[in-house]
Amino acid sequence: MISIGKVSKSFPGVKALDDISFTIQYGEVHGLVGENGAGKSTLIKILSGIYPQYEGNIVFDGSVRHFYSAHEAQTGGIATIFQELTVIKELSVAENIFLGREPTRRLGMLDWSVMRDKSNEVLQFLDTPLDPRETVGKLSVANQQIVEICKALVLNSRIIIMDEPTSSLTEHEVDQLFITIRRLKEKGITILYVSHKIEEIFEICDSITVLRDGKHIGTVEKTETSPDEVISMMVGRSMNMMFPPRSAKKGGLLLSVRDLSRIGEFEHVSFDLHEGEIIGFAGLIGAGRTELARALFGATALDTGEIGLYGDRIDHFAHPNDALSRGVAYLSEDRKGEGLMLELSVRENMSLPILKKISPYFFVQGARERELVQSYISKFKIRMTSIDQIVESLSGGNQQKVIISKLLLTESKVFIFDEPTRGIDVGAKYEIYKIMNDLTLEGKGIIFISSELPEVLGVSDRIFCMREGELVQEFTRDEAEPEKVMKVLAAGENLTGGDAA
Amino acid sequence: MNDLAGKNTIISSLRDVFKVREAPIFIYVIVMIAVFSSTIDGFFSMKNFEIISRQITTIGIVSVGMTLVILSGGFDLSVGAILSFAINIGGQGIVFGWPIWIVYPFMLALGIILGWINGFLITRLAVPALIITLGTMNIYRGITMVITKGVYITPIPSVYSFIGRGYIPFLFYAAVLGIFTFATLKTRFGRNIFAIGGAEESALYSGVPVRRYKTIVYIISGFLSALSGLILVGKSGFVQPQAGLGYELNAIAAVVIGGTSIFGGSGSVLGTFLGSVMLGIILAGLTMLAVNPYWQGLITGVLIVFAITLDSLRYLKR
Numbered sequence: 001m002i003s004i005g006k007v008s009k010s011f012p013g014v015k016a017l018d019d020i021s022f023t024i025q026y027g028e029v030h031g032l033v034g035e036n037g038a039g040k041s042t043l044i045k046i047l048s049g050i051y052p053q054y055e056g057n058i059v060f061d062g063s064v065r066h067f068y069s070a071h072e073a074q075t076g077g078i079a080t081i082f083q084e085l086t087v088i089k090e091l092s093v094a095e096n097i098f099l100g101r102e103p104t105r106r107l108g109m110l111d112w113s114v115m116r117d118k119s120n121e122v123l124q125f126l127d128t129p130l131d132p133r134e135t136v137g138k139l140s141v142a143n144q145q146i147v148e149i150c151k152a153l154v155l156n157s158r159i160i161i162m163d164e165p166t167s168s169l170t171e172h173e174v175d176q177l178f179i180t181i182r183r184l185k186e187k188g189i190t191i192l193y194v195s196h197k198i199e200e201i202f203e204i205c206d207s208i209t210v211l212r213d214g215k216h217i218g219t220v221e222k223t224e225t226s227p228d229e230v231i232s233m234m235v236g237r238s239m240n241m242m243f244p245p246r247s248a249k250k251g252g253l254l255l256s257v258r259d260l261s262r263i264g265e266f267e268h269v270s271f272d273l274h275e276g277e278i279i280g281f282a283g284l285i286g287a288g289r290t291e292l293a294r295a296l297f298g299a300t301a302l303d304t305g306e307i308g309l310y311g312d313r314i315d316h317f318a319h320p321n322d323a324l325s326r327g328v329a330y331l332s333e334d335r336k337g338e339g340l341m342l343e344l345s346v347r348e349n350m351s352l353p354i355l356k357k358i359s360p361y362f363f364v365q366g367a368r369e370r371e372l373v374q375s376y377i378s379k380f381k382i383r384m385t386s387i388d389q390i391v392e393s394l395s396g397g398n399q400q401k402v403i404i405s406k407l408l409l410t411e412s413k414v415f416i417f418d419e420p421t422r423g424i425d426v427g428a429k430y431e432i433y434k435i436m437n438d439l440t441l442e443g444k445g446i447i448f449i450s451s452e453l454p455e456v457l458g459v460s461d462r463i464f465c466m467r468e469g470e471l472v473q474e475f476t477r478d479e480a481e482p483e484k485v486m487k488v489l490a491a492g493e494n495l496t497g498g499d500a501a
Numbered sequence: 502m503n504d505l506a507g508k509n510t511i512i513s514s515l516r517d518v519f520k521v522r523e524a525p526i527f528i529y530v531i532v533m534i535a536v537f538s539s540t541i542d543g544f545f546s547m548k549n550f551e552i553i554s555r556q557i558t559t560i561g562i563v564s565v566g567m568t569l570v571i572l573s574g575g576f577d578l579s580v581g582a583i584l585s586f587a588i589n590i591g592g593q594g595i596v597f598g599w600p601i602w603i604v605y606p607f608m609l610a611l612g613i614i615l616g617w618i619n620g621f622l623i624t625r626l627a628v629p630a631l632i633i634t635l636g637t638m639n640i641y642r643g644i645t646m647v648i649t650k651g652v653y654i655t656p657i658p659s660v661y662s663f664i665g666r667g668y669i670p671f672l673f674y675a676a677v678l679g680i681f682t683f684a685t686l687k688t689r690f691g692r693n694i695f696a697i698g699g700a701e702e703s704a705l706y707s708g709v710p711v712r713r714y715k716t717i718v719y720i721i722s723g724f725l726s727a728l729s730g731l732i733l734v735g736k737s738g739f740v741q742p743q744a745g746l747g748y749e750l751n752a753i754a755a756v757v758i759g760g761t762s763i764f765g766g767s768g769s770v771l772g773t774f775l776g777s778v779m780l781g782i783i784l785a786g787l788t789m790l791a792v793n794p795y796w797q798g799l800i801t802g803v804l805i806v807f808a809i810t811l812d813s814l815r816y817l818k819r
Contacts, residue, residue, distance in 0.1 A: 297706075299705065299706065319710065320705055320706055320707075320708050321708040321709070321710055323708075324707075324708035325708070330706060332702075332703075332706055334702075336700075337700065337702050337703070338700075338702040338703050338705075338706050339703055339706070340700065340703055341695070341696055341699030341700045341703055341704070341766060342699070342700070343699050343762075343766050343767050344695060344696065344699050344766070344767075348692060348695065348696070351692075352692065352693075352696050352704070352707040352708075352709065353707040353708045355689045355692055355693065356689065359688065359689040359692075362688050362689055362690070363687050363688050363689075364687055364688060364689060364691075364692060366687075406707070410708075
């Protein structure tokens with residue numbers, strides 16, 4: 001067994017791990033769960049040698065092991081498959097599998113036949129008929145993941161850490177991955193499975209360790225616990241309701257969208273949004289929802305269509321600034337690239353869209369800025385040491401709250417939330433749903449884009465199904481049963497005249 | 502209770518001072534002045550400081566523009582070429598016998614126009630600013646050489662020398678420093694520059710008119726290059742086509758040594774000032790020590806590598 005004994009790790013100002021102790025049995029699939037900022041990533045990075053400095057010790061094979069680099073951890077028998085895969089897309093499958101330890105013949109020439117044979121061997125073991133000569137960039141994400149697993153196998157790894165392995169897989173691919181995991185387990189390989197998704201944890205894991213706020217809350221056998229119990233261990237309170245009740249009343253028309261098209265992305269999209277309403281856009285990844293949101297917000301140009309706002313007909317927004325100044329705000333799905341300046345402070349990030357307001361004479365009014373920012377921080381209980389803290393050092397959930405606060409500061413009437421809960425934990429998700437709910441109580445309207453069907457159905461008043469760039473069907477909250485909606489989204493079932501609104 | 506709180510704020514604000522990005526370079530500058538003053542007779546004198554201040558002014562002013570450009574995530578290799586273009590093409594006015602109150606605005610306007618061309622191209626083409634300004638640098642210099650045929654404008658009326666006398670260049674420099682320190686720290690303009698350099702897409706989605714601000718930054722850089730040119734003419738008393746050669750790299754050196762991130766989004770005008778002072782002191786000190794001038798290049802190079810190492814350590818720590 002692997003025992004993690006009294007492991008602590010601090011970063012400036014934050015104690016990421018606080019005296020963690022638990023054991024992982026050889027040959028089991030061990031789930032590691034916890035909210036964002038609970039310390040999962042830190043623990044993985046210690047185990048895989050990326051953070052060599054920590055307190056406490058890690059014992060396996062009967063001796064204390066301390067890895068000072070990722071390479072040492074790998075040769076020591078621990079392989080990690082990160083959420084962001086580390087395959088090199090330009091290289092072939094075999095080259096990736098043997099990356100950094102290529103078998104060579106005399107004069108350092110690559111021994112291709114050994115590479116190919118051994119690659120075939122592990123690929124066959126995993127029952128994945130890939131050609132070792134295939135370029136990895138041409139493979140699906142699921143198969144790229146297989147390549148990483150092969151890498152671990154060729155290294156004779158005894159422990160494989162998987163960090164959110166299903167985050168970009170389809171349902172079918174997830175099933176395939178689970179088959180692969182079971183196969184690895186049969187071979188006696190220990191898996192540390194890190195995930196947000198409780199259902200998956202319960203499907204694949206033998207035992208589960210829960211972390212919260214850097215502390216070890218408990219390690220339980222799957223057979224002796226329930227999803228509800230694990231969730232309440234994660235959040236520190238029991239969550240009876242996944243979604244807050246909807247109580248806002250539908251008011252006047254806010255936004256009407258007619259016949260919007262951007263060639264190659266989406267076509268003939270029409271819908272209305274009223275005060276107090278949340279409309280959900282369901283769809284698979286690549287259905288054109290984000291593209292629609294961006295064009296609507298003025299970040300990209302439209303080919304056809306027009307927008308009406310508060311009863312006025314306006315052609316379209318020429319620039320995001322145009323949209324914001326008329327009360328339409330957009331929360332991007334890409335938190336780091338399109339939402340935040342990671343190196344700037346919370347204050348500077350949050351005040352960016354309202355700079356005009358707080359600098360009427362060109363100079364930023366510091367006191368007013370602090371007051372406004374502080375009020376939102378208290379309102380949404382964003383955890384930070386000061387409003388001058390650099391955003392990068394906040395946890396994912398808190399970063400997301402910073403972005404949302406930043407949008408709310410604009411006092412817009414229409415909000416487009418694109419995947420607002422991606423990559424954040426259950427507790428923070430609930431808080432975001434509540435913020436959305438409260439906004440609608442104030443008479444604002446929300447366009448809610450999400451790839452997680454349960455939340456689209458749980459939060460929205462009306463649900464629009466988008467498929468291959470078209471709105472194919474609209475459901476009311478009552479009509480929308482998960483199976484029915486999923487059928488529309490995934491299957492090629494063509495519903496004629498399904499145009500919404 | 503209040504006393505204690507007061508004391509704590511003093512301690513914590515002292516600590517904050519050392520956390521400031523410019524603190525290390527400030528200390529280096531002080532140490533260097535101390536070392537040179539104790540080893541070289543006459544280093545610590547008003548006369549010498551006047552010489553240093555005059556030396557750092559021209560590149561110093563250009564470096565302030567470069568700081569804004571780099572903060573916004575860009576580069577401007579054309580600063581030296583703009584300087585030369587402004588004073589040589591604008592200097593044709595001197596040849597034609599135009600009065601100074603037309604020649605000066607004309608020169609500055611040329612700087613603004615060339616800066617605007619940079620900004621326009623950079624915000625419209627999907628090519629890094631480094632490459633675009635590498636191109637415009639050669640174009641601007643090329644035009645200057647073609648028109649002037651490499652001929653100096655000399656002699657020039659003595660009114661043009663006024664701006665280059667004694668501490669006057671440094672007063673201009675101080676004013677530029679003051680204005681842009683304030684602008685970067687306290688204005689909407691400054692905030693938006695940092696935001697664009699930090700994450701351009703995020704800035705766009707937050708409603709920042711990214712193109713406009715980026716263009717403005719290159720216009721400012723062009724304007725300051727031309728202003729620096731006026732002072733250079735004042736100091737030298739003639740206009741030469743090769744003016745400003747290599748300014749772009751010296752300016753980038755001052756910016757980087759001053760702690761501004763080469764990737765944009767963090768740094769300061771104050772840091773660049775300290776970077777310029779440091780380079781000026783080294784130059785003066787080594788000259789007074791009669792060190793072979795080739796060593797100066799080597800030492801500047803080491804400083805740049807050192808500064809960039811510090812900057813990248815900042816990233817690695819995360």
